[in-house]
Amino acid sequence: MSETVNIRIHHDFDETALQQAITGFAALFKTEEEKASKVLRSAPVVIRKNVTPDVAEKFRAALQNLGIGVTLEQSASQTVAEPAPAPVSEAPAAEAVAEKATPDNAVIESDKDHPGYAFKIEGRPDFSFLTVTVPANQMIKVEASAMATMDTHLEMKTRMRGGLGRLVTGESIFINEFTSAGGPGEIGIAPAAPGDMGHVYLNDDTIYLQNSAFVASGPEVEVESKWQGLTKGFFSGESLFLIRAKGTGDLWFNTYGAMIEIDVKGDYVVDTGNIVAFTEGLDYKVSKVGGYKSLFFSGEGFVCRFSGEGKVWIQTRGVDAFLSWLHPYRPVPKRN
Amino acid sequence: MDIELLHRPGNAAARITLKEGESCTAEAGAMIAMSGNMGIETTTHKRGKGGLLKAVKRMVAGESLFLNHFSVPSGEGEVIMGTTLSGDMMEYELDNESLIVQGGSFMCCESGVEIDLGWQGFKSLFSGESVFWLNLKGSGKLVVSSFGAIYPVEVDGEYIVDTGHIVAFNETLDFSITKAGSSWLQSFLGGEGMVCKFKGKGTVWCQSHNPSSFGWAMSPGLKQRRA
Numbered sequence: 001m002s003e004t005v006n007i008r009i010h011h012d013f014d015e016t017a018l019q020q021a022i023t024g025f026a027a028l029f030k031t032e033e034e035k036a037s038k039v040l041r042s043a044p045v046v047i048r049k050n051v052t053p054d055v056a057e058k059f060r061a062a063l064q065n066l067g068i069g070v071t072l073e074q075s076a077s078q079t080v081a082e083p084a085p086a087p088v089s090e091a092p093a094a095e096a097v098a099e100k101a102t103p104d105n106a107v108i109e110s111d112k113d114h115p116g117y118a119f120k121i122e123g124r125p126d127f128s129f130l131t132v133t134v135p136a137n138q139m140i141k142v143e144a145s146a147m148a149t150m151d152t153h154l155e156m157k158t159r160m161r162g163g164l165g166r167l168v169t170g171e172s173i174f175i176n177e178f179t180s181a182g183g184p185g186e187i188g189i190a191p192a193a194p195g196d197m198g199h200v201y202l203n204d205d206t207i208y209l210q211n212s213a214f215v216a217s218g219p220e221v222e223v224e225s226k227w228q229g230l231t232k233g234f235f236s237g238e239s240l241f242l243i244r245a246k247g248t249g250d251l252w253f254n255t256y257g258a259m260i261e262i263d264v265k266g267d268y269v270v271d272t273g274n275i276v277a278f279t280e281g282l283d284y285k286v287s288k289v290g291g292y293k294s295l296f297f298s299g300e301g302f303v304c305r306f307s308g309e310g311k312v313w314i315q316t317r318g319v320d321a322f323l324s325w326l327h328p329y330r331p332v333p334k335r336n
Numbered sequence: 337m338d339i340e341l342l343h344r345p346g347n348a349a350a351r352i353t354l355k356e357g358e359s360c361t362a363e364a365g366a367m368i369a370m371s372g373n374m375g376i377e378t379t380t381h382k383r384g385k386g387g388l389l390k391a392v393k394r395m396v397a398g399e400s401l402f403l404n405h406f407s408v409p410s411g412e413g414e415v416i417m418g419t420t421l422s423g424d425m426m427e428y429e430l431d432n433e434s435l436i437v438q439g440g441s442f443m444c445c446e447s448g449v450e451i452d453l454g455w456q457g458f459k460s461l462f463s464g465e466s467v468f469w470l471n472l473k474g475s476g477k478l479v480v481s482s483f484g485a486i487y488p489v490e491v492d493g494e495y496i497v498d499t500g501h502i503v504a505f506n507e508t509l510d511f512s513i514t515k516a517g518s519s520w521l522q523s524f525l526g527g528e529g530m531v532c533k534f535k536g537k538g539t540v541w542c543q544s545h546n547p548s549s550f551g552w553a554m555s556p557g558l559k560q561r562r563a
Contacts (some may be wrong), residue, residue: 267372269370312414
């Protein structure tokens, strides 16, 4: 086993200096100030356990920039070796912050008290992959062809997705249902486009998804295509249909590119190609951005203006934009 | 103008926060979302400057004529910008200096930065790539994007970069377009074509991937288009 160390921080700040350090600490670890304050006020405390000396040195350098003292201690499997053990009650808070210190928060894992299925999203934000543990004799709905790996006792059934819209849009009209017969089973789900993945637990709510954003959902979530209305669909240049996910249970959706969650209060404008999902409470209108000159020359074309109160998820890249970028590279047929 | 870069380095986006009176000029098509109070104006030139002549100059340079100007009438607003290809972004602050930016890498800049779009110092016609170059000068913040990762190279002396891999460079550098190999035939067969040779002292920011190489790599798998 390689040698590892624990990182213990200590300081003797007065209140103003402490406030500054908290802000810096929160920024450094990308966490809320509240958590940072909890950790710093409980110093001296171990913020990270069993790390390699290289990593520890990086932490030391960053923390000392903030004026926080750092002691590296040899990790010991026995707690006896710790010279001044941190109070047990404070350790979890510190650990929580330390977990966030991983540079890119790449994994989302469900909590123990999560009401839906246990799941894990790895590889965020660029190459998300979803692993769900389906409890015995329960079912999960998965977008057609998105299943990548699964336990052998999972049984697959293919069903038509609700709503006729899918026939028209050219998207797959099928959804696969995987049932875990006999005991809990694991299924790995990979969306088609590389990008981020989001999860919401619907509690008798409705969420609208852009046509290709659906990944998987719990059995009690009704997934169907919904006609957007002629003006909303046509002018947006996107599909005429949205997916409506309604009911109670888990819902996973994916993006092309990274995902940004926006709390809308009042109104918010999103390019039609970058909408991933939005909550039902929001009203939306497709309109032009700015004046007529902007409509034709801004490169933005039509945008979606959301109003009301709710959430919108957007993606930082767009499939359609990428396709137009590729267009000049398409081969031209040779003339005889 | 506050800049926050999100989700670096794979699929970065820039969140620009503007206060009343501030404005931000962005490449056409860069906006992916914005708050409802954000005003957008499309012009063929930097607001209040230039005019028809500059627009024509830019047309000659083979570049989109249009820029979007974002501003908030009152209070505070935000605009989120993204690119088409995946990759990173970089923030840079000009302090009364000049930065040459490859046209496709320009994302947005503050109002204190002047954009000279018809900048012909870099004879793009001869570079063998369909790229254009912008000369950003003045003082203020700006954001550039890259295809793939972005990395700085400190040049002191001479250095060669393939034209397709250049994101931006300090104007303090002298440059010349040249061939990569010792003979023209070798350069051509090696797929390197034309490269840029920098001389002097300054920084060149490079992107790890060349967009047109990527496009041509995909080409055989794409459906034919009508000629």
